[in-house]
Amino acid sequence: MAEENAFLLMENISKSFPGVQALKEVNFEATRGEIHALVGENGAGKSTLMKILTGALIEDEGQITWRGKPVKINSPSDSQELGISMIHQELSLIPYLTVGKNIYLGREPSRPIPGFIDWKKLYSESQRQLDQLNLDVDARADVHDLSIAQQQMVEVAKALSLNADLIAMDEPTSSLTDKETEILFDVMRHLKEQGVAIIFITHRLEEVFEVSDRITVLRDGRHIATASTAELDQNKVVELMVGRELGEMYPYSPTEQRETVIEARNLSDGWELHDASFELHGGEILGVAGLIGAGRTALAETLFGLRPVSRGEILLSGEVVKFHSAKQAIKNGLGFVPEDRKLQGLFLNMAVRENVTMSATSLVSNLGFVNSAKADKLADQYVEKLDIRTPSLRQRVRNLSGGNQQKVVIARWLTLQPRVLILDEPTRGVDVGAKAEIHGLMRQLALDGVAVLVISSELPEVLGVSDRIVVMHEGRITGRFDRDEATQDKIMLAATGGENNAS
Ligand SMILES: Nc1ncnc2c1ncn2[C@@H]1O[C@H](COP(=O)(O)OP(=O)(O)OP(=O)(O)O)[C@@H](O)[C@H]1O
Ligand SMILES: [Mg+2]
Known part of the structure; x- marks a missing residue:
């Protein structure tokens, strides 16, 4: 690449946290008008590297050069002044402020009289940013009324409004629908044409190959490779990321057929779920496929007592049950790992140990105090079982990488x-x-x-893990398949409401 195109050079960047060296002498560069994918396993150091670039963290060692000049980035405002902005992995919007106020937080346009905010301008400008993204979001709406995907897109609008020369996007697509992802990719390509450098972090390698020009791989805090996307393929990238032979992606061994554990008969929530019937046996994984909004989460929430049953019934081991709360469902032996774990599942400021053990201890101990040694043992057991990467059980969950946070919820x-x-x-x-x-x-x-009932939007995953699959469309079950007969095409057809063999 020509010298003048090298926007950013990060050299020999190292960063340690208590018990973890997150980055070891990492080199990274980004040039004008490129989309540079940054990939690696959970905990590889991707977010840490980007936080150093944007001043949210300070490197222990190393040098950053921006447009040919060595720079010190000590705070987010330093990076903003240089023309660098970031979309964080954790949503950082303030829920009880309006969308517009969030977009212009800390740099509100002022009226000619100093000290007075020009609200009209703030809202018209932020609305313009939103409209550019084809978003059906009102700048005056409160952030907490938006869906997670909409909030994610507001983050994008905010980053764009800074007119940055470089935008680091840390897993911006993880909660977007395919349609929203495509809108975001169009925006990224458009920015690239205008000469902006984009650093794109994602765990979906298809996305990397769809949109990026170059790829950098980190592993265990080290720089492993940087190459143009055209020279690589998905298998090669996985190999570089993992550095070892991967276990089989979908280990399958059929289990013996056992009795029906839970059954839904014509289950409806009077809103997003209509007439769903199925049986789920012990020893079996039932996959639930469908497009976003097909009613899969409604099904899960209704089974789990989070939504009232308006029609139909749930049977547990043959007996009709009525759950009026999640607590009742849990007492009856149900568990539910929700989609939005940040909001519903994790206590970020508490330790790994507390997060893993809190449900078990609150149910088990009726004296109200926790046996510390027992909690340690329980937490240890699950940290090992799920290979949760943490320096200790006392580590706050906030400090774990995103994927390891996820495993903590499942462990609980x-x-x-x-x-x-x-x-x-x-x-x-x-x-x-x-x-x-x-x-x-x-x-x-x-x-x-x-x-086990698993909802997944990834078809290869549904096909790989399930013994049986039901497909939902507009709140109804529109397809049922055994493992052997299921194919992507059949599922897609049922998911879009096409002719099928639903019974
Ligand atoms: N504030 C912190 N305190 C302690 N350890 C931290 C902190 N931030 C990150 N770490 C640790 O540094 C390592 C790198 O984490 P980082 O968040 O950069 O990973 P990542 O590549 O972004 O992973 P993911 O794909 O899961 O988001 C991990 O071991 C993580 O636990
Ligand atoms: Mg991360």
Whole structure:
């Protein structure tokens, strides 16, 4: 690349946290008008490197050069002044402020009289940013009324409004639908044409190959490779990321047919779920496929007592049950790993140990205090079982990498030893290695006799892990397949409401 095109040079960057060296002498560069994918397993150091670039963290050692000049980036405002902005992996919007106020937070346009904010301008400008992204979002709406995907797109709008020369995007697509992802890719390509450099972090390698020009791979805090996307393929990238032979992605061993554990008969929530009937046996994984909004989460929430049943019934081991709360469902042996783990599953400021054990201890101990040694033992057991990478049980969950946070939530549910485990998008944001581990774990649970219901938007995953598959469309079950007969085409057809063999 020509010298004048090299926007950013990061050299020999090292960063340690207590018990972890997150980055070891990493080199990274980004040039004008490129989309540079940054990939690696959970905990490889991707977010840390980007936080150093944008001043959220300070490197222990190393040198950053920006447009030919050495720079010190000590705070987010330093990086903003240089023309660098970032979309964070964790949503950083303030829920009880409007979208417009969030976009212009800390740099509100002022009226001619100093000290007075020009609200009209703030809202018209932020609305313009939103409209450019084809978003149906009102700049005056409160952020907490938006869906996660919409919030993610507001983050994008915010980064764009800074007119940055470089934008680092840390897993911006992890909660977007395919359609929103395509909109974002169009925006990225457009920015690239204008000469902006984009650093794109994602765990979906298809996305990397769809949109990036170059790829850098990190592993265990080290720089492993940088190459143009055209020279690589997915297998090669996985090999570089993992640095070892991967276990089989979808380990399958059929389990013996056991009795029906849970059954839904004509289940409706009077809103997004209509007339759903199915049986789930112990020892079996039932995959639920469908497009976003097909009613899969509604099904899970209705089974779990989070939504009232308006029609139909749920049977547990043949007996009709009515759950009026999640607590009742849990008492009856159900577990539910929700889709939005940051909001519903994790206590970020608490330690790994507390996060893993809190459900088990609150159910088990009726005296109200926790036996510390027992909690340690329980937490240890699950940290090992799920290969959660943490320097200690006392580490705050906030400090774990995204994928390891995910495993913490799953661990907590496993401590309850549920008879029925519902998992909603369990491997979203999880790297290939951890994904294989979670798949293996699900199969192991089935072998142990648990009835597993898994919702996934990734067809290869549904096809790979399930014994049987139901497909949903507009709140109804529109397809049912045994493992042997299921194909991507058949599922897609049912998911889009085409002719099918639903019974
Ligand atoms: N504030 C912190 N305190 C302690 N350890 C941290 C902190 N931030 C990150 N780490 C550790 O540094 C390592 C790198 O984490 P980082 O978040 O950069 O990974 P990542 O590549 O972004 O992973 P993911 O794909 O899961 O988001 C991990 O071992 C993580 O636990
Ligand atoms: Mg990260």
